[in-house]
Amino acid sequence: MPLSRTVRTTLLALIPLAIVGCVIAILSIPPDARLGTMVRFVMFHGAATWVNMGTFTLAGLLGVAFILGAKGAQRWNEAFRWFSLPLWVVNTVLGIVSMKLLWGGILWDEPRLLMTFGILAASVITLALQLIFDHPKVPAALDALLAGTLWYLVLVLPNLFHPDSPVFSSGDPAFINGFFGMVGTIAVVALVVVTLIARRGRGQSGEAARVPVPSAPREPVLVGAAEAPEAE
8 A cells, every 4th residue: 555645754754753862872871981982983883784684684584575476565675775785885985984083004915804895886786686686586585695695794794893793792771772862763663774775666656547538529419400489
């Protein structure tokens, strides 16, 4: 079903509310003894990366569902694909900036950074195949492959700059709650945008379906000559 005007307006209203909530979550994080207030920047990057990994994963799962015959999954698979790439570009920039600010340089051969560039290149190729060729199951299969590769690399590659779970290993509720606050609000924005993308085509087709079609003009039917009034 197409989104009604009320639902669309409600979804759009959730975006600024989620942004405000994210800002509150960021400001609630206390300065770190070593990183100072820069810890907020690093944690925001981590939260956005978590959400981005989730959108890649959902794109892959929906791609598998579409390949297996669930036609309704195609629209959502493509919507998550369209959202995941721009967010990954943002996260790539955030990762490079945080590395430069916190450690004074950029190690271009660092395994996690190479993984980031690899996922970015694969996402661009997948999106290009969707735009160039009319074979939707091919990019859907690549979405599934990309999601599996992403999780494999995350679990296998070493993390050279900080512990695997710096937020949770801190044991500080302020860090943990602030982190989950950012993850939740960023996820809300992601789901709203993906829903608007997925339902956009349906909304347009639904509106087109509701346009009244003019009926054919009725042809005059002769029922006989009118009787002339009798002369007095």
